Amino acid sequence: MDPLHLAVLDDEPDITRxxxxxxxGHGFRVTQLHAGRDLMALMATDPPALVLLDLGLPGEDGLTIARQLRERWHCGLVIVTGRGDAVDKVVGLEVGADDYVTKPFDLRELVARIKAVLRRIEPAAPPPASAPTRWRFAGWTLDEAARELRAPDGQPATLTSGEFDLLCVLVRHAGRVLSRDFLLEHTRGRAAGPFDRTIDVQVGRLRRKIERDADHPELIKSVRSAGYVLVPAVEPA
Structure with missing residues (x-):
């Protein structure tokens, strides 16, 4: 099996090296990049499974690069940056990053996070024939096998991979209050760290996309100090 291809985009050659x-050393094939245009060229010719992206690129907006990746390609995206402010982290997750790591970082932890993202985005094994893969709730139709969500009017909804995985977990456990740790473990394969708002950010984005129907103003309910619950009844489609 060929090694998985990763791309590292950072303006500091010492860091990319x-x-x-x-x-x-952990079995990956790595391409080192130092400019956004080089990453876009690589995506068109030899797309990596995951991109490690620094936001602080001279003369370039790292968040714009992140948005372009999310709009045009399906790959893992881990932001690795010196911007440790909570606002920067929230914005990074808002544009669709799968994880956010601040410098300085522990190399072993970074590899663990990379592997967790890769596990989450790899195609899932086909479920048993008896297991439902299509669900209906509040007029919406979720097709896990096709990774598709359709609105009550039949139009497809645009979700990031993280948002889709989160919705699948909520749908499978509809009516149950799920903790942030549970959701993070089942969508990203890791436990929550101190002040980790990853799940809160993704729930907020998901709400804005599926709670637009006036008949169902609150599909995902926050339960204080406990987590989140999908409120409407769910049935196999």
Whole structure:
């Protein structure tokens, strides 16, 4: 099996060399990049399974690059940056990053996060024939096998991979209050860290996309100090 291809985009060659060497030691093929245009060219010719993206690129907006990746390609995206402010992290997750790591970082932890994202985005094994893969709730139709969500009017909804995975977990456990740790473990394969708002950000984005029907103003309910619950009844489609 060919090694998985990763791309590292950072304006500091020392960092890209360090990451390339360390990740190669863990069985990855790594392309080092130092400009957004080089990443876009790579995506068109040899797309990586996951991109490690620095936001602080001279003369470039790292968040714009992140948005372009999400709009045009399906790949893992881990932001690795010196911007540790909570607002920057929220914005990074808002544009669709799968994870957000601040510098300085522990190399072993970074590899663990990369592997967790790759596990989450890889195609799932086909479920048993008896297991339902299509669900209906509040007029919406969720097709897990096709990774598609359709609105009550039949139009497809645009969700990021993280939002879709989160909705699948909520649908499978409809009516149950799910903790943030449970949701993070079942969507990203890791436990929540101190002040980790990843799930809160994704729930907020998901709400804005599916709670637009006036007949169902609150599909995902917050339960204080407990987590989130999908409120409407769910049935196999």
């Amino acid at each position: 360090l990451l390339a060497s360390y990740l190669a």
